[in-house]
Amino acid sequence: MSLIDVRGVWKRYSGKTVLENVRLKADEHEFVTIVGASGCGKTTFLRMLLGEVEPCQGVIEIGGKRLVPEPRADRGVVFQRYSVFPHLTVLGNVLLGLEFAESRLLGRTFGRRRTRNVERAEAMLDRVGLLTSATSYPSELSGGMQQRLALAQTLITEPSILLLDEPFGALDPGIRADMHDLVRELHRELGLTVFMITHDISEGFSLGSRLLVFDKPRLDPHEPDLYGATITFDLPVRESPDVESVVDDLNVKNGVRT
């Protein structure tokens, strides 16, 4: 059975169809990258998996259970921005998930329990290379370090699914390559199922094990909002023999200038 099963999902906002008839099955440990033009419903789809947006029609099942339309701890998320809490230090940001779980009333732990949580949080910070910045506030970190922190903060609660909404879109190319390595390693080490939206098709090919392209299969030129987008390509990526030509083909189809 698939971990994630999306069946015939539609989303309309007041006369505007964003997504139509999206179908998808994804297994555990898959690394699914999602590309597509701006405004074609990629983010709406991710927000549905997150539980933040409810489909108008259709069913989303995770682990055989129907998705409750509310963000839950089994699905971690990293956004392009605002993923970390500015009022907490780097360590405080990572501790938060552990403290939520242990202290229902205050959301804080003290004494020996705190020491144990700090140890776990520091191990996670060490893993993403932020241990030396543990006492800094997020505003003192660079963009890449903030995204590392966002990953550490999410992964400390051990979600099985990781949702990434253009997490590296605002980073410099060199730092982006480092982040790719980190995400690839974390995916392998922790056995995560990853969904990642990206603008960068080559990033989609190099990082994922499977690539989804969102596009509008039908377009009424007089009423562009009439039809929504859906998954138009679903490509296994691993050891694709001729990645370059597929990228070029997709770029042409999506009107991306190379």
Next chain:
Amino acid sequence: MRVLNRRPGNVGAVASAAMPFVLALVVYVVASGARLAENPDDKLLPSLVTIGDAIERLAFTPDRRTGDYVLWTDTAASLKRLLIGVGIAAVVGLAVGVPNGLLPWFGGFWSPWVRAMSMIPPLAILPILFIVFGIGELAKVMLIVLGTAPFLMRDIEQRVRELPREQLVKAQTLDGTTWQIAVRVVLPQVLPRLVDGVRLSLGGAWLFLIAAEAIASTDGLGYRIFLVRRYLSMDVILPYVAWITLLAFLLDYALRRLNRRCFPWYGA
């Protein structure tokens, strides 16, 4: 070089900031001197010596009837009313503003009511407060509360709504409950904004305090000013106004320092 690129140096900055104060003092002394030369009994612009005598009498000489030092008892009475009133308003502002901004059902119920009630001019209901709460301390404190709390409630509600959606989603994926998210994510981020809100509403709070003291009181800075107005005692009114201004400035400064000390991440 363009004028917009010219900057004063360190000494120049201090000198230019002090200049208007010095100028105002000089203008006062000259005008006062001119009036007193024409009529030595003029009360409108008393000389600095007369003002100094009044300060000496009010601040450093015990009152002949009560044995109190008038300026300090007035200051204590006024500050107590002001701080209690603003303190209650701040707590109420948080207690209403945070759920109004965070919980759709709560805000849907209370938010329009708060918006409507905040339009009532507080001074217009001052008579009602005197009727309901009597002319004691309670009515004066209530005027300050009613005058400043609606602004703080609406301000905090707005600040909560301005928190990025991503933060609240993220906190939910970390399995935070509504209460935990309110206590650990929303409240700490709103507190420095509350302090800023209180700084802005202090001007109004002083207004309501002095209005209430002018109408029904037996002590306080506002009471004293309105009392000596009958004798045209500008030598008392002017230093009292300067003293109130200084107190207001110091309160504002203290709150600004508090924000910087307690919330180093704020405004970064």
